[in-house]
């Protein structure tokens with residue numbers, strides 16, 4: 113019999129051993145200490161078989177930017193079940209407890225990054241943002257259709273970076289839905305960690321900001337570099353095949369973005385810039401003069417979102433256009449969300465209440481979550497057979513209301 117309960121701080125090392133076992137990992141002491149500190153700050157739920165910890169789940173205490181608001185949102189991480197106990201409902205038990213805690217503490221949404229896309233739909237999570245990997249052939253200067261901002265660029269020491277770029281990041285979060293808040297600890301232990309967690313060949317983080325000295329920065333790029341691969345050390349090719357990996361680039365204007373991309377594409381002794389997890393509507397894809405030089409090489413579901421309290425989530429966000437629809441929502445895990453509800457929303461706010469009339473649209477809560485940040489169109493899900501449209505035009509009207517000026521985006525993998 114497996115018991116689902118709080119994991120005390122004294123059991124964090126056991127939780128880490130279980131996580132390293134299931135993720136086939138053997139991190140160095142420094143990374144273990146970092147993970148320990150991270151889990152000490154998280155909400156922790158365990159599955160115990162007798163004294164043995166056989167399942168674990170942690171949750172960051174995030175806020176997530178949604179259109180027009182910033183909502184408390186547990187960010188699930190370190191989800192793991194022992195190989196001896198898989199497919200016996202342990203994850204289901206952990207998830208049920210996590211959703212109960214979110215409900216009890218008034219957090220209307222929850223989010224995660226999935227190790228495998230097939231796992232979380234059954235728990236009501238929908239893929240709400242899309243990550244786009246962009247590669248630049250930087251063996252030649254980046255060709256641009258707009259003039260880059262001419263203001264000065266300067267390197268910032270990682271020790272000062274949180275103070276210098278943190279406020280810019282926070283402001284950018286408000287402008288795009290899908291972004292978790294970032295504590296000083298997460299800045300330091302993840303984005304600005306000296307050692308890259310995934311690949312020790314990468315350099316420490318480099319931060320370049322744009323703006324006049326003494327003024328708030330107008331944009332920044334955070335990147336790491338990697339020399340050419342071993343064995344490829346002779347000749348011209350070797351001098352130009354190093355890699356610049358852009359971890360984050362934020363800019364107030366297209367001209368600032370152009371200057372920062374131009375700068376990273378010009379890093380000496382490198383021949384490629386790779387930026388994973390960019391927004392699907394990255395302006396670079398439009399102002400690059402040569403789309404053979406700047407290519408999209410991958411697109412993937414990034415943030416998986418769960419509407420824990422559908423009514424609270426829908427009425428908290430802003431709406432681009434008026435809409436009135438009756439939704440028939442299916443939610444196999446959280447019955448309070450299930451049923452027929454009238455959504456009346458517009459630029460002045462929204463109401464969401466039980467309705468008696470016929471439904472205009474019928475959908476599962478995971479489909480509603482996929483559309484909630486404006487990154488998935490309801491009409492596309494109607495076309496895919498996942499949303500039933502009983503009243504012609506209802507899906508398009510809901511799309512008009514859900515639309516956001518820019519696509520949602522999540523650069524934080526957690």
Ligand SMILES: CC(=O)SCCNC(=O)CCNC(=O)[C@H](O)C(C)(C)COP(=O)(O)OP(=O)(O)OC[C@H]1O[C@@H](n2cnc3c(N)ncnc32)[C@H](O)[C@@H]1OP(=O)(O)O
Nearest residue numbers: 188189190191192193198199200201202203204224227230
């Ligand atoms: C947010 C994150 O941390 S993502 C990281 C997730 N963790 C990992 O990938 C680590 C390795 N994997 C594991 O630890 C486990 O296999 C887990 C956590 C993925 C699943 O745990 P389990 O306890 O086996 O899941 P549980 O028994 O509750 O399964 C519930 C349902 O999900 C299904 N399921 C579970 N894992 C998977 C999977 N990887 N792919 C597809 N379906 C899955 C089960 O078949 C079951 O289906 P059913 O309801 O139709 O019967």
